[in-house]
Amino acid sequence: MLQKVNKMLLMVIGAIVLYVLLKIMITIGVINPYWQRVLFYSLIVIVGALGLGIIYGFTGQFSLGHAAFVGLGAYSAGYFSKTFGQYGVLSFIGALLVGMVFAGLMGFLIGVPVLRLKSDYLGIATLGFGFIVKVALDNADKLIPDLGGARGMMGTPQLASLEWLFFIALIVIILTRNFIFSTYGRACTSVREDETAADMVGVNTFKTKLMAFIFGCTLAGLGGGLYAHTYPYICPGDFYFLQSFDYLIVVVLGGLGSMTGTVVTAIGWAFLLEGLRFVLGPQFVDFRGVIYALILIITILVRRQGIFGGKEFGFLVPQVRRGKPDVALRG
């Protein structure tokens, strides 16, 4: 027990040290505003990608509409902030909650009918949902002019600072870790591995899938809320199915069923995306697409299980994984 507490404490201390380092580097200008943006983006991708990691990586439910949930979160949180923005931090927190609840609720409404489908069919259904959201957002200004429709929404308050993004990402990582190593998390893994086996030990497989889907969509909504408060301009194109593939690529490259993989790849992804801009120069910047498609193909060819292949950094792994019962931890 003591060992467990220590590990958690070490992780939090490590995170705080990392935060201080980043803060200093930003203040003295080692990280210029441009790379700071990239860093912010990578933290947002972590939150969204962990959501998909739970849905696809851990529960095995193939979703091609993840960016749509990010978009729903971004728009609902952004709209809330624009309307109640005068309350500063309080309205920011409110906006994030609105984004999470809205995306989670939509996840529930979509999940109930589509989670009865398996793999490819589920992918097609969620892809369809992504299109619906895109079209709905494109035409949203006809109902609520402030949403801007296809022209995009401007003027969301830029409240997401390094502190917010960093510590929200940290909290999400800790929450996700606790979830996947809980009884419910193991239920998710058994649903992914073998639904019949999960049935046989008494797991309500449909409820488990739905719970994981709602959790994942809620994180997508949180990512969206952060996105809307990091960038002054959001448009429906930011949350189209191509962005859903970005999340999918992060989760698959990192390794299905590896939280560590998702986090590391999310950071790597955001920085690679921007880094290649400099490497390739303005003339060849569009070749970035070729390069990460190649990275994906090569990874699938030589290391199908992804970079981390279901493994985690040791400090994230709790006792039960190491052969000690977690009876005391249940609940």
Added chain:
Amino acid sequence: MLEVKDLSVFFGNIRALHGISFDVKEGEIVTLIGANGAGKTTTLRTISALNRPTGGEILFRGEPITGMKPHKIVSMGISHVPEGRKIIGNLTVMENLMMGAYTRTDRAEIQTSLEEVFQRFPRLKERSRQLAGTLSGGEQQMLAIGRALMAKPVLLLLDEPSMGLSPILVEEIFNIITTINQQGTTVLLVEQNAYMALQIASRAYVLESGRIVLSGDSRELQANEGVRAAYLGESA
């Protein structure tokens, strides 16, 4: 304890079970024997609600359980050790065992069950931190039985526990099944290895193409000419 009445199951147009009836009384080991495709696994899967019956009724302790969801059946006290074990390969042995206790909330007693399982299968304790997929066939079978026991079942459904195991291991597994039964768990055993099954069961039913063709005391069946010829490998 378990009463199956006139149970019929269809797979599309194919009729897998033609209205079979049998019962298992408290404290018994009852076995269903029969060749490939006789409907043994289908019967167990229908009891566990993994297959839907088209007709008939299943009563557990007098209560109808037909049409219930699989997870409900488990929490009522019926655990199923499936054909091919179906352990979760990417979870550790310990995690698999904890999954077995998924429907339970009595924390202190889960610990006791865990110790009991480890006492019964010391090998599992040694390998508790290993990924279940890396276990040998026999160990996986032990894990599958151990996982089922973690649910603290009153009725244990065992589907071909001898499959793919060496004769010595089969002997060991059957001894364990006998002990589990002696300690109070009722057992419904499906086996192709009719010889072993008849040795430990008190009663047996012989299944042929979805029909029960013969039933009775295991000893009587062991002596039955037809059974000896068809299932015990002796020429009539």
